[in-house]
Amino acid sequence: MVHFSYLLYFSMGWGYEVNIYRLLSSQTHLCVLRAQPVGLQTTMESTVKKLEVTYNPINERNTFTNGDFITGQVTLEMGKDCQIESLFVKFKAKADVTWSETYGKTTVVYHSKEKFFTLKQYFIQSKDSKDGEYVQLVNRSSEYSSVVAPGVHVYPFQFPAQNVPSSFKGPHGKIVYSLEACLSRSMRPDKKESTTVTFVSKADLSDISALQTPQRMSMDKKMKVFTSGSLAMEVNLEKSGFLQGEGIKVVSFIKNGSSREIKPKYCIYRKQSFFAKGRRKVHTKELIKEEGSPIPQKVSQTVTQVIAIPHDAEPSILNCNIIKAEYRLKVYLDIKFASDPAIKFDIVILRASQGSAGLPPSYSAAAGLGPEAFGNSAPAPWNPAPSSGNPAPSSGNPAPPAWNPTPPAWNPTPPAWNPAPPPGTQAPPQPSSVSSPLPPSYGTHQLYPSPNDFSQKKF
CATH class of the missing domain: 2.20.25 (N-terminal domain of TfIIb)
Known part of the structure; x- marks a missing residue:
């Protein structure tokens, strides 16, 4: 037994x-x-009841672009007095690529990542804290007591949107922007909370002549076997850079000297390339297919076709070393019992400014494409070879602008900085009028130990 x-x-x-x-x-x-x-986990939870990081949307799409400021707050709720070593919020952007390939019985994982920037704002900073090579500190003058009293504490922050690629998610890689709050205490694991931010590079074509330059390509083909005669085609585009929702005006001069009727066809397709360890993974997808009217045999004709780019087409990504998102326009002639002659153009799709959706197509110089959409260089070729290794981001990041500027006129008034008090607590009285739409000074934050006391406890 x-x-x-x-x-x-x-x-x-x-x-x-x-x-x-x-x-x-x-x-x-x-x-x-x-x-x-x-008891250990219970003790920690009773001390730090909540750590949360949130940001304030500035438009209906909930996106940010070059020149915007990302404002928000870190909310910390404490159950009792606590000594904190450090409390900070971090704004970072990185690209990550991963896929695997099998060779017989061996599986190889290809992985690469690229860091664009890391901005960090401390609210409470330890004397021994060390920041990495890619970390740029902001708002270092914001200092709070390292001993935090019970209640809800709100720490406001502000970061500038950087000049980097748009947010992206593909089958083998992604570009992610995130805000992360981190709380450190002695002999305790760090507590972290994060949220993602959607960034779209600003479209501004006014200073990029390469994307405004007209394009022209031609081809000739002699028919064989089942079809006799020859074909000639010349295709013209007014430019190579287009906004989401804009129409591409394609003008083709087609000389059908063959013995068969032909039909011009058009296709816009996307090509995503992912690079890691000297290898490349490619995914293509057709977005639009259209066709024109048939052209009889022995007839020459000028054909004009307007192809509208989808409003939700993802912007091109040309300024990332490990992820490329590119587009091509293919114009080809459909011929029965023969291979189809084709002409391909590299095109660039950029984000349309908010409110431009639904406007009629524009065939003249498009407003709104600028150098910041492509970094500091001209657009990359269709299949650029990745540079050997992944170069580290430049350490010479420009100094951030003043941290408490007046928000642009189009920015909505940020929400009140005092969050709702915990359940069961009487809400603090609200002022009868708001004297200024600006957020409070970065030197203060709010504490909720009681409904009538909003001052930070001094130690």
Whole structure:
């Protein structure tokens, strides 16, 4: 007969329970020691009740672009007095690529990442804190007491949107912007909370002549086997850079000297390329297919076709080393029982300014494409080879602008900086009028130990 008998229970100083059991049988006597943590997690949760990071949207799309400022707040709710080593919020952007390939019985994982920037604002900073090579500190003058009293504390922050690629998510890679709050205490694991931010590079074509330059390509083909004669085609585009929702005006001069009727066709397709360890993974997808009227044999004709770019087409990404999102326009002639001659153009699709959706197509110089959409260089070729290795981001990041500027006129008034008090607490009285739409000074934050006390407790 085998049974367990409970022998001893006691508690250790580091928050562990120790239970000792003896396994009794006619042949075996075995003591089993089992240790498990108790009370430690409960103690932590009772001290730090909530850590949250939120930001304030500035438009209906909930997106940010070059020149915007991302404002928000870190909310910290404490259950009792606590000594904090550091509390900060971090705004970062990075690209990440991963895929695997199987060679026989061997599977190889290809992975690469690229960091664009990391901006960090401390509210409470330890003297021993060290920041990495790519970290740029902002608002260092914001200082709060390292001993935090019970209640809800709100710490406002502000970051400038950087000049980097748009947010992106593909089958083998992504470009992510995120805000992360981190709380550090002595002999405790760090507590972190994060949220993602959608960034879209600003479209501004006014200073990029390459994307405004007309394009022209031509081809000739002599027919064989089932079709006799020859074909000639010349295709013209007014430019190569287009906004979401804009129409591409395609003018083609087609000389059908063959013995068959032909039909001009058009296709816009997207090409996504992912680079890692000297390898490339490619995905293509057709977005639009259209066709024109048939052209009889032995007839020459000028054909004009307007192809509208979808409003939700993802902007081109040309300024990332490990992810490329590119577009091509293909114009080809459909011929029965023969290969179809084709001409391909590289085109660039950029984000349309808010409110431009639904406007009629524009065939003249498009407003709104600028150098910031492509970094500091001209657009990359269709299949640029990735540079050897992934170069580190330049350490010479420009200094950030003044941190408390007057928000642009189109920015909505940020929400009140005092969050709702915890359940069961009387809401603090609100002023009868707002004297200024600007957020409060970065040197103050709000505390909710009681409904009538909004000042930070001094230690």
